[in-house]
Amino acid sequence: MNELVDSGDYQLVRSEPMNTKMIVANSSKTDEPVSEKAVREAIWHSIDRETITKDILNGTETTAHTLFSPNVNYANVDLIKRGYDLEKAKEILDEAGWALEEGAQVRTKAGNKLVMKLYYDSNSSSQKTQAEFIQASSKEIGIELEIIGEESTSIANRRSTGDYDLLFNQTWGLAYDPQSTIAAFTSEASYLHTTSGIPKANELYKKIDQVMVSTDEDTRKSLYTDILKIIHEEAVFIPISNGSVTVVAPKNLNGISFKQTQFELPFEQMYFQ
Numbered sequence: 142m143n144e145l146v147d148s149g150d151y152q153l154v155r156s157e158p159m160n161t162k163m164i165v166a167n168s169s170k171t172d173e174p175v176s177e178k179a180v181r182e183a184i185w186h187s188i189d190r191e192t193i194t195k196d197i198l199n200g201t202e203t204t205a206h207t208l209f210s211p212n213v214n215y216a217n218v219d220l221i222k223r224g225y226d227l228e229k230a231k232e233i234l235d236e237a238g239w240a241l242e243e244g245a246q247v248r249t250k251a252g253n254k255l256v257m258k259l260y261y262d263s264n265s266s267s268q269k270t271q272a273e274f275i276q277a278s279s280k281e282i283g284i285e286l287e288i289i290g291e292e293s294t295s296i297a298n299r300r301s302t303g304d305y306d307l308l309f310n311q312t313w314g315l316a317y318d319p320q321s322t323i324a325a326f327t328s329e330a331s332y333l334h335t336t337s338g339i340p341k342a343n344e345l346y347k348k349i350d351q352v353m354v355s356t357d358e359d360t361r362k363s364l365y366t367d368i369l370k371i372i373h374e375e376a377v378f379i380p381i382s383n384g385s386v387t388v389v390a391p392k393n394l395n396g397i398s399f400k401q402t403q404f405e406l407p408f409e410q411m412y413f414q
Contacts, residue, residue, distance in 0.1 A: 142313070142385075142389055144180060145368065145389055148177070150391065150394070151389055151390065151391060151405070152258075152389070152390055152392045152394070152397075153387065153388070153389050154324060154387075154388045154390070154397045155385050155387050155388075156352075156365050156385045156386040156387075157210075157212050157315075157385065157399075157401040158205075158210035158212060158213075158313055158315070158350055158383035158384070158385055159208060159315045159383075159385055159386060159401075159402075160201065160310070160312045160313070160318075160382055160383070160384045161205050161207075161210065161309055161311060161312045161380050161381075161383055162202070162206070162310075162311045162348055162380075162381050162382045162383075162384060163208070163309070163311065163312070163376060163378050163379055163380045164184070164259070164307050164310075164378075164379040165273075165300070165307065165308050165309075165377070165379075166181045166184075166306070166307055166309070166335065166376070166377045166378075166379060166380065167231070167303060167304075167305050167306055167334050167335060167338070167379050168181075168313070168334075168335060168336065168337065168338030168339050169333075169334045169335075169338040170306065170324070170334075171338060171396040172301070172340070172378065173306060174239075174253070174255050174256070174257060174263065174306075175183050175257050175307060176338050176340075177237060178335065178375055178376060179233050179234060179236070179237035179239075180234070180237070180239070180257075180284075180368055181375070181379065182230075182233050182376045183229045183230040183231075183234050183239050183282060183284065183375060184275075184279060184284065184307075184376075184379060185223045185235045185376050185379050186223055186225065186226045186227070186229045186230035186233070187225070187227060187278045187279050187282050187284070187382065188225060188275055188278065188297070188379070189225045189274075189276070189278060190204035190205065190206075190225065190381060190382065190393070191204060191383060192274070193271055193274065193381060194382050197271055197274065198267060198296070198382060201385075201387055202384050202385065203271050203382060203384040203385070204360060204365055204381075204382060204383075205380035205381055205383045206220075206222050206224075206380060206381050207232060207373060208322070208367075208372060208373065208378045209318060209322075209369070209378060209381045210311065211255050212315070212320055213315060213318050214318070215317055215319055215361065215362055215365035215366070215369075215395060216318075216365070218365075218366050218368065218369045219413070220313045220370065220373045221373070225374070227278070227281055227282055230282045231282050233281070234248060234255070234283060234284075237250075238250045238251075239255050239283065241283040242317070244320035245283075246280065246283070246285070247283060247284070248283035248284065248294075249283045249329065251277075254409065255283060255284050255285065256285040256286075256287065257284070257285070257286055257287070257306040257307055257355035258282075258286070258287045258288075258289055258305065258306045258307065258308040258365065259272055259275070259276070259286045259288045259289070259290060259306065259308065259309075260288075260289050260291055260296050260299060260305055260307070260308040260309070261289070261290050261291075261308070261309045262291070262292075262293050262296060262369065262388065263290030263291055263292060263295075264292070264293065265309075265354065267290075268290075269290060271297045271309075271381065272286075272288040272290075272309070273288065276288050286307075286309055296308055296309075299333075300330075300331065300332070301329060301330045301331070301333070303333075303334035304360065305334075307365050311384070313325075314401075314402060315402070316400075317402045318404040319365060319369075320352075320353070323349055323365075323368060324349065324353065324374075325351075326345065326346070326349060327346050327349055327350075330394035335377050335413055336377060337376070338371070338376075339371070339375040339377065344371070345368060345371050345372070348367050348368050348371075349368060350403075351364055352365060352368065353384045355393050363368070368408060385402045386399055386406075387406055388406070390411075391413070393413050394411055394412075394413055395408045395411065395412055395413070395414050396411045396412050397408055397411060
């Protein structure tokens with residue numbers, strides 16, 4: 142792709158963000174480390190998104206720091222940014238009682254090791270590489286991640302049954318969000334296990350019910366803001382990158398634009414000059 146552009150005969154046009162690739166954390170596993178907000182926050186801070194987007198994804202995606210990119214309806218909300226910061230991650234774990242004993246590589250608390258499983262799509266080479274990269278950075282802060290590749294249908298089943306600690310996933314997309322992804326927070330087939338273990342789960346579900354039936358624009362905006370703040374605060378959806386549509390076309394092709402879905406292009410607007 143870059144070689145074609147470098148030749149001078151082609152152009153590269155990229156859409157605004159269409160979706161968010163993320164790691165989903167199972168807050169409902171009350172007997173496991175992933176149920177702790179501090180652990181989820183530490184993982185968030187341990188992910189080097191710049192390296193992932195630049196080196197693993199070859200610049201085809203951009204770094205994501207929130208569940209939705211700001212161009213999604215109702216999602217331009219002021220949320221605290223959790224950047225890549227290994228020292229901050231270690232500090233959070235220390236304060237939460239996860240101690241790293243001298244000579245040990247994995248933190249422990251009350252006799253339990255800070256070990257979790259991260260599931261990725263075995264048919265996605267980029268997910269595998271990201272999982273390995275995140276596994277290595279997690280090790281630096283005293284977290285042991287066992288990475289497991291499975292078919293996408295198997296991962297979807299784990300998501301619906303709650304048989305996971307962490308897994309890769311993505312939002313529905315610009316044409317459907319925020320309502321489609323947020324509606325899935327209450328669905329057992331989707332993200333119920335992700336959200337049900339947080340302290341404000343009932344409040345969250347009530348606000349979701351309200352926003353889905355509200356016809357008042359100001360009320361909807363306020364409810365979506367509250368929903369996104371709760372989810373961001375609890376760090377159950379750990380964003381990695383924003384996906385876009387990339388077009389490589391002859392340099393004399395004009396009128397290149399995009400729709401709100403990554404599956405269609407408005408070819409009728411394109412013309413050669």
